Amino acid sequence: MSSDRVVVIGGGPGGLAAARAVSDVGTKVLLVEEREQLGGTPIIENYAGLTPRGEPARPQIQKMIDAVSDNPLADVRVGTKVKSLVGDEGAFTLTLEGPGSQGPETLECAAVIIATGFGHFDPGRSTQMYGYYEFPDVITQADLEAMLSEGKVVRPSNGAVPERICFVQCVGSRDRQIGNEYCSKVCCGVASKEAVELRETLPDSKVFIFYIDMRMYGYWENEIYWPAQELHHVQYVKGLITEVLPKGDRLLVRGEDTTMGRPMELLMDLVVLSVGMEPSPGTREMASLLGVKQNKYGFIDAIGSPLDPVGTDRKGIFACGAALGPADLEDTVSSGASAATRAVACVRALSAGAAS
């Protein structure tokens, strides 16, 4: 038995890009999403604007959803889980469990793309001294996205408008103590974008970003980093924040200003933790279920990287986007399309084989 179909697991930006690309080039694709809705993290976490240019996230992601939903070659199942995979490249049999009580369903496919993305680092882990679960005014970038999306940024503790807001970078990244030595790549850009949005929403606020290195690579440098400083007066301080403590009804942020070479203590109304990326539970689960190699952090290993950035160690199974590690949206979209071309090649190899 065999199939002329590609299956994409995960309906976020990477999976949507992959599914669109498979159907765009004329191959049947099934997109399987465990949640009840498509769109992935930007939709689930209610992102405000996209990094770097700040276009509203929801309509942009909706366009990606429409491009898949409208394509007659693409089939979409939400609320559906992958339960098992057997077989080899060109002839996999997949078992799915969908909504309702009709029981598991099996189907054939030639190749699989894992697009199960990332989850945010939990800033409440024991090594973290920032009081995320103790102080309501300590929030994450994702919490702030949701507030910015609603157009209402307040201190969760008392509903007041915050005057002094700071970002703490590299929470859960570049940190051997917690086992995440890698850099999460996007947090510098996202913090800067959110800082600009804050300054636009609350023109009287003062906004600080405490960083180790500002990783504003490529055009993020000129598109966000320069304007954030020059037009929006975001204050970047090279420094390490060691702890956050309550002081009166505010928060005392303690650390070291590494440029000035001295300790610093600053009062803040709102502290935003720039939490890093970790493999999503779905990425860990699918890697294990499908039997593909993970790196020491649990992301799927692109064993042929950099020139083969989407292949796994199992033939016919590809991965894309943040299932492979920290990735921005642009990376993720291209990576999805890249995996699509490799998966479609498996379908074609099969039909060439059948014809001979």
Added chain:
Amino acid sequence: MSSDRVVVIGGGPGGLAAARAVSDVGTKVLLVEEREQLGGTPIIENYAGLTPRGEPARPQIQKMIDAVSDNPLADVRVGTKVKSLVGDEGAFTLTLEGPGSQGPETLECAAVIIATGFGHFDPGRSTQMYGYYEFPDVITQADLEAMLSEGKVVRPSNGAVPERICFVQCVGSRDRQIGNEYCSKVCCGVASKEAVELRETLPDSKVFIFYIDMRMYGYWENEIYWPAQELHHVQYVKGLITEVLPKGDRLLVRGEDTTMGRPMELLMDLVVLSVGMEPSPGTREMASLLGVKQNKYGFIDAIGSPLDPVGTDRKGIFACGAALGPADLEDTVSSGASAATRAVACVRALSAGAAS
């Protein structure tokens, strides 16, 4: 008249990835390269190892060349220039001028992918105080790649083995004075990779990297940056280098150590300038000839970025890799495949139209 073919302009990693992807999904592709050989910058500039993992560049790039050359759907023309393009998406007519005296040739195609890449910033521009054209022991990252590739790193001035070597980051990047406000994205990673290769080649050398921010994003952090410091003892100094002067038969490097907050002067045997990316002459020329929008730096503008990272403002014309701006190899390969899926969609739209 119309065509079921995609044309890719440029035979470096981006163009090779694009051409491979087009043919992998079953569509005819013509790859046009102005030079006499494929492989682009990594081959022309004789790269040693690929960033981040240091695999030898030439055999890796050769695999990409073979994947295209061996595909019956792919046709390759080297030594060939694009002279003009007329028509619209689905029905372009391209004029090529190839080797020999047979005169220009026209052919039809449905879509075009521009993969003309980048050129290195010229560190001899008048604003640059590093003496690249004055002192033979001031070289660029590309010059060093060629030396590492030959396995022989010496001071060009006297053929001696260098003992003290430094990298100066952000030469031609993040610099408003020269008009390049963007970050060139890869130079931190490449410098770190080269620094490790230097320490392996010359175990008695001392290697310094002077940087503004180390942009070791994603896995570059754990794959290069940590080992460079901990295993290879590369010395990273946050500082700005303002000038390079001769002193005896060595070079005096002057600047400010921004962490220590004091001026510094260090003697070096070899100074490596981490020169940034600019649009290649081919990128400027093709953008102009094909009539696609360029950004203020001359790179091709991906007007729908980040969620459409490869579309230009002209329908049916896509761009990929460093023709769009600073990109690492992994970005470039995925971006090439991404452009391929969009270009193939133009071919399919056409055949769907013809069938109806």
